[in-house]
Amino acid sequence: MTTTATEDPQGRPGPGPEERASSSGACGAALAVLPGVLSSALAWTDAHRTRFALPDDVLEPRTQVNATLKPLGELAQLGSVIRRTTAPGTPEHERAGDLVTYAWGQVHEGALLLELLRAEPFAAYPYEIYAAFAGYGLRHEGFEALARPLTATRAWAHTEQHANRQLGLVNSERRVGVVTHTDAGGVLSRTWLGGLSEPWMFEGPSGYALTHTVFHLTDWGRMPDRVPEKIDGYLRTWLPAWADGCLESGQWDLTGELLAVAASLPGPAPVELLDAVWPVLADVQHPTGCVPETGVPAGDPSPDPYPFIDCYHSTLVTAFAAALSLGSLRRTREGTGEQTRETTPGRERHTP
Secondary structure, three states: OOOOOOEOOOOOEOOOHHHHHHHHOOOOHHHHHHHHHHHHHHHHHHHOHHHHOOOOOOOOOOOOHHHOHHHHHHHHHHHHHHHHHOOOOOHHHHHHHHHHHHHHHHOHHHHHHHHHHHHOOOOOHHHHHHHHHHOOOOOOHHHHHHHHHHOOOHHHHOOOOOHHHHHHHHHHHHHHOOOOOOOHHHHHOOOOOOOOOOHHHOOHHHHHHHHHHHHHHOOOOOOHHHOOHHHHHHHHHHHHHHHHHHHHOOEHHHHHHHHHHHOOOOOOOOHHHHHHHHHHHHHHOOOOOOOOOEOOOOOOOOOOOOOHHHOHHHHHHHHHHHHHHHHHHHHHHHHHOOOOOOOOOOOOOOOO
């Protein structure tokens, strides 16, 4: 069962899209809930850090990468963004840093990733996981010595993959500090987002492709000015409709990713969107801090209302999006001298 436009996240009758935007869009609604959302999501993640631990047989061919290395890589990637985005000395800043340090220890300070690269020189994922640490300043000389000639091969440059995945590899190369194997602009033009696809064709897979295109393009929100003006306008125009659709269908994980995209745009934050959506996602968050990927939130008051695999990513994404949103909103407020709400449309109001 999923929520609809006439139910709140707990299944009770609630406002539709217009009423929700009107009641939640008051200036500062997002800022009122974001610190608590961020703190709680990080607290849950920290309390469950051992669930990200790698098994002893992680190097065995039969080991499932998506259930072992992928969660740990996401912890490193999103934890490093939160550390970079939060103020030094705050509990969130310190906790995020501790989580990245924990993840680095799990890969034996890079030595385990070197073993993976030796075993699978044709695979991109060891390099991409390593790049998450390298972007944070954690390096392994042996890994980079082997990766350098591998990334210069014809096979590396011609690995067949979806355009948004290739853009992720380009960003990983930038983070490690090597010459990229192709031009990011050319890859961007082949993505669903880069093609400015008809907005009514948005659905789950294209939504995740879109969000990751922005994450890779901006280095996970660090370089918003890499977003071209036309794409910026397209996103400002259509993100509200896509986010509302995700709220209606209970797609909380994708909602969080869309909020992170909104906070990664150049210029002023899309305040009306953030103020309308963040209070809803805050209501979905369990008192322990975790957030389900989809569906009606559990009323179970126990410390673990969901299986770990069904909430770890959405909880990490919520923390990541909250940190980016706080930074974007605070910069917008400081730039105008007040808590600003949008009064002008995006640069693009129609589908190309």
